Amino acid sequence: MCLAIPMRVLEVRGTGGDMLEPPLAVVEAEGVRREVRLDIVDRLPVVGDYVIVHAGFALHSLDEQQARENLDLLAMMAAGGDETR
Amino acid sequence: MENKKDCVTLDHGSGGLAARELVQEVFLSRLNNSRLAPLEDSAVLPVANGRLAFTTDSYVVDPLFFPGGDIGALAVNGTVNDLAMRGAVPLALSLGLIIEEGLPLEVLERVVDSIAAAAETAGVDVVTGDTKVVHRGAADKLFINTSGIGSIVEGVEISPGQVRPGDGIILSGTMADHGITVLAEREDLGFGGQLRSDTFALNHVVAALVEHFPGGIHALRDPTRGGVATTLCEIAVVSGSSMEIWEERVPLNRPVAVACEILGIDPFFLANEGKCLLFVDPAVEGEILKALHRHPGGKQASLIGRVTDGEAGRVVLHTAVAGQRLMTPLTGDPLPRIC
Amino acid sequence: MKHVDEYRDRELVKSLAFRLADQVKRPLRFMEVCGTHTMNIFRFGLRSLFPADLEVVSGPGCPVCVTDSADIDVCIAAAENENVVIATFGDLVRVPGSRGSLAESRARGARVEIVYSPIDALELARAHEDKLVVFVGIGFETTVPTVAAAVAQAARLRMDNFCVLSLHKVMPPVFARLLAGNHQLDGLLCPGHVATIVGRRAFEPLALDYGLPCVIGGFEPVDIMQALVQLAELAARREAKVVNAYPRAVAEDGNSSAWRLVTDIFQPVDAQWRGLGTIKSSGLAIRDVYAAFDARRRLDFETETPAPPSTGCRCGDVICGRCRPVDCGHFGGSCTPGHPLGPCMVSSEGSCAAFYRYGEH
Numbered sequence: 001m002c003l004a005i006p007m008r009v010l011e012v013r014g015t016g017g018d019m020l021e022p023p024l025a026v027v028e029a030e031g032v033r034r035e036v037r038l039d040i041v042d043r044l045p046v047v048g049d050y051v052i053v054h055a056g057f058a059l060h061s062l063d064e065q066q067a068r069e070n071l072d073l074l075a076m077m078a079a080g081g082d083e084t085r
Numbered sequence: 086m087e088n089k090k091d092c093v094t095l096d097h098g099s100g101g102l103a104a105r106e107l108v109q110e111v112f113l114s115r116l117n118n119s120r121l122a123p124l125e126d127s128a129v130l131p132v133a134n135g136r137l138a139f140t141t142d143s144y145v146v147d148p149l150f151f152p153g154g155d156i157g158a159l160a161v162n163g164t165v166n167d168l169a170m171r172g173a174v175p176l177a178l179s180l181g182l183i184i185e186e187g188l189p190l191e192v193l194e195r196v197v198d199s200i201a202a203a204a205e206t207a208g209v210d211v212v213t214g215d216t217k218v219v220h221r222g223a224a225d226k227l228f229i230n231t232s233g234i235g236s237i238v239e240g241v242e243i244s245p246g247q248v249r250p251g252d253g254i255i256l257s258g259t260m261a262d263h264g265i266t267v268l269a270e271r272e273d274l275g276f277g278g279q280l281r282s283d284t285f286a287l288n289h290v291v292a293a294l295v296e297h298f299p300g301g302i303h304a305l306r307d308p309t310r311g312g313v314a315t316t317l318c319e320i321a322v323v324s325g326s327s328m329e330i331w332e333e334r335v336p337l338n339r340p341v342a343v344a345c346e347i348l349g350i351d352p353f354f355l356a357n358e359g360k361c362l363l364f365v366d367p368a369v370e371g372e373i374l375k376a377l378h379r380h381p382g383g384k385q386a387s388l389i390g391r392v393t394d395g396e397a398g399r400v401v402l403h404t405a406v407a408g409q410r411l412m413t414p415l416t417g418d419p420l421p422r423i424c
Numbered sequence: 425m426k427h428v429d430e431y432r433d434r435e436l437v438k439s440l441a442f443r444l445a446d447q448v449k450r451p452l453r454f455m456e457v458c459g460t461h462t463m464n465i466f467r468f469g470l471r472s473l474f475p476a477d478l479e480v481v482s483g484p485g486c487p488v489c490v491t492d493s494a495d496i497d498v499c500i501a502a503a504e505n506e507n508v509v510i511a512t513f514g515d516l517v518r519v520p521g522s523r524g525s526l527a528e529s530r531a532r533g534a535r536v537e538i539v540y541s542p543i544d545a546l547e548l549a550r551a552h553e554d555k556l557v558v559f560v561g562i563g564f565e566t567t568v569p570t571v572a573a574a575v576a577q578a579a580r581l582r583m584d585n586f587c588v589l590s591l592h593k594v595m596p597p598v599f600a601r602l603l604a605g606n607h608q609l610d611g612l613l614c615p616g617h618v619a620t621i622v623g624r625r626a627f628e629p630l631a632l633d634y635g636l637p638c639v640i641g642g643f644e645p646v647d648i649m650q651a652l653v654q655l656a657e658l659a660a661r662r663e664a665k666v667v668n669a670y671p672r673a674v675a676e677d678g679n680s681s682a683w684r685l686v687t688d689i690f691q692p693v694d695a696q697w698r699g700l701g702t703i704k705s706s707g708l709a710i711r712d713v714y715a716a717f718d719a720r721r722r723l724d725f726e727t728e729t730p731a732p733p734s735t736g737c738r739c740g741d742v743i744c745g746r747c748r749p750v751d752c753g754h755f756g757g758s759c760t761p762g763h764p765l766g767p768c769m770v771s772s773e774g775s776c777a778a779f780y781r782y783g784e785h
Contacts, residue, residue, distance in 0.1 A: 002460050002566035002615055002617030002620075003422060003423050003460050004617050004620075004643075006425070006426070006427035022577060029425050030279070030340050030342070030343045031339070031340050032277065032340045032343045032347070034274075034276065035275060039573040039577075039685075040570065040573050040679065040681065040682035041679075041682075042675070042678075050427055052617070054570065054617065055423050055513075055540065055542065055563075056542070056543050057541070057573065059569070059620050059679060060620050062672055063672065066671055070670075071430055074436060077443065077653065078436050078440050079439070272538070272540065274540060339425075343425060402469065403469075406433075406437040406468050406469075406646075407434050407441075408437070408473050410467075410469035410471070410472065416772075417518050420538055421539075422513065423487075423563060424487055424488065
């Protein structure tokens with residue numbers, strides 16, 4: 001129930017609060033572009049951020065720092081560190 | 086035509102003057118050759134000894150035009166490829182069109198231009214044809230059927246029955262390009278130009294391989310609807326053999342992979358219109374690969390797996406992350422998913 | 425793809441598989457409750473990397489598989505109304521109700537359009553002013569906010585030909601139903617993107633009320649394997665706590681603004697689950713203030729009582745390991761992939777569908 005893909009923000013539009021222009025981001029991955037809605041994203045992304053896209057909406061702005069830590073933890077765990085203590 | 090109408094009308098299908106003008110103006114001007122020109126009820130072809138391959142296919146793709154090709158190019162390449170998959174050299178094509186009343190003439194002309202260009206590239210003539218026009222709504226713009234005959238040189242035996250354990254399995258290039266391109270275009274998913282259909286006539290490269298590697302090619306199949314997965318499963322069942330496939334070796338364009346991830350569709354299930362799976366004698370698989378790489382139709386050819394001596398019909402996929410699972414045929418139309 | 429390829433690293437998956445084998449010291453059974461976990465475990469062939477003593481059961485986490493046949497019949501009734509256009513995610517089109525599926529209705533002439541986003545359904549409504557577009561809202565906490573945003577926009581634009589047939593469901597109540605009474609589960613792999621919306625903390629009651637270790641996992645192979653390693657560690661110590669193993673997408677309190685929008689537009693309601701019957705306040709219905717966008721009020725479906733789950737459907741027990749697919753009286757007889765009674769048979773990777781395909785039946 002939650003097929004969602006991280007994509008990079010190229011452009012942000014319509015976040016000026018104008019009622020009729022919905023908040024949008026143009027996102028991209030490997031040259032494939034999409035327009036996604038920002039109505040429900042937790043933190044408004046800036047160009048260069050990554051957002052998780054589900055059913056045409058950005059659900060979450062990925063935090064680069066968090067992502068790097070996440071990867072380091074994984075590598076450590078795979079090497080034998082116990083992560084849940 | 087002085088009273089140049091801008092669209093196809095029921096008159097064009099009536100067999101009367103308007104119909105004859107359409108054939109002259111749109112078809113003969115583009116597809117002209119000595120056998121078609123007389124517009125006889127049947128074209129007559131000399132029959133060499135040996136065997137004749139015969140195939141037919143209908144094309145109802147929507148939209149009619151898409152990046153990388155259109156219904157006209159598909160209609161020629163699809164049927165030419167079906168002949169090539171039995172090692173046959175295409176001799177002649179037939180062309181049948183069912184046109185919805187109101188189709189702009191300009192659209193029909195563009196399609197027939199593509200048919201002419203594709204036939205010329207494949208080096209085969211359209212020798213006979215037919216056009217029918219139906220009431221608005223009775224067909225979706227344009228349907229095309231093409232049939233093809235081809236000659237099979239003595240001693241060439243290419244069919245699933247020839248597949249043997251140990252055979253190398255080669256895919257002639259990247260998969261899913263056509264299927265994802267048409268889906269994205271039809272559903273107007275706005276993927277921004279990175280996707281292109283791979284429609285392409287494979288008869289020249291197949292003819293070259295058959296000639297240089299006599300007996301080296303056991304079976305060929307173009308993985309159109311249902312994709313590479315369905316085709317592998319079909320061949321495994323028909324040939325009573327088992328297979329192992331390595332996902333890492335299956336060529337896939339990055340934008341196609343991303344579009345499939347976004348839509349939740351497995352690229353192994355999407356149609357290809359310019360690729361084939363080759364089941365080859367392991368002794369010459371390396372040479373065949375090199376030959377393919379030298380040809381426009383095989384630049385990214387890759388050895389993706391091996392026929393094994395296991396349970397008939399069983400296709401095992403070694404995934405890119407060192408997992409393993411059974412490959413299954415497509416059960417229904419691949420549709421965008423959220424889950 | 426950045427933030428994807430790193431989590432599909434072959435060597436990392438292999439070393440996590442060894443770690444998993446070390447951690448699983450006795451037979452363990454985990455339940456994953458997300459269709460996307462089910463699909464990716466199958467797609468990447470991860471089951472072949474699980475140690476023999478580890479069983480991972482597919483729970484009722486696929487929104488399509490839990491949609492009751494009575495609800496499918498309601499969608500078909502709407503589709504047969506000729507001034508209605510049904511807009512639906514592709515997942516739902518082939519699932520059978522008691523008299524066929526939406527795909528069959530479309531073949532008989534009903535207007536059924538596949539959409540990728542609720543926003544596409546709004547576009548459809550704009551393009552067909554003479555028709556009433558009914559968007560079939562399926563999905564759990566991850567998808568509901570996107571539908572709420574579409575309803576909010578339709579309200580802002582005062583669109584009168586768009587409404588939602590809400591079949592949405594939420595996770596917590598179904599756990600209560602499944603885990604009440606004895607269950608043979610040692611841990612729960614929890615859905616990452618549901619947690620992206622509701623937050624890690626929302627899963628605490630599961631660990632406390634049922635004494636079950638819970639790990640919130642992402643969906644790439646590395647995410648799934650490392651979540652299972654952590655779950656196995658907790659299970660070994662029988663430690664009932666909720667670990668967030670998907671920190672790049674899940675925060676302590678999730679995306680509260682998205683969930684607030686959901687609670688503005690939807691309210692809890694009892695819902696029918698295929699094979700599990702009615703579960704109290706497990707569904708979401710559109711609030712009165714947005715009645716104009718509620719398909720159940722825009723179209724008068726004769727309120728035929730929902731078909732009771734056929735007696736003897738034991739999907740709940742299969743999921744919780746209280747019985748195996750073959751122990752269910754319907755398995756292979758009145759319940760087959762072609763005519764599925766419960767979610768375990770609808771989902772191509774549900775326990776019963778997988779057993780039917782590979783097992784001896």
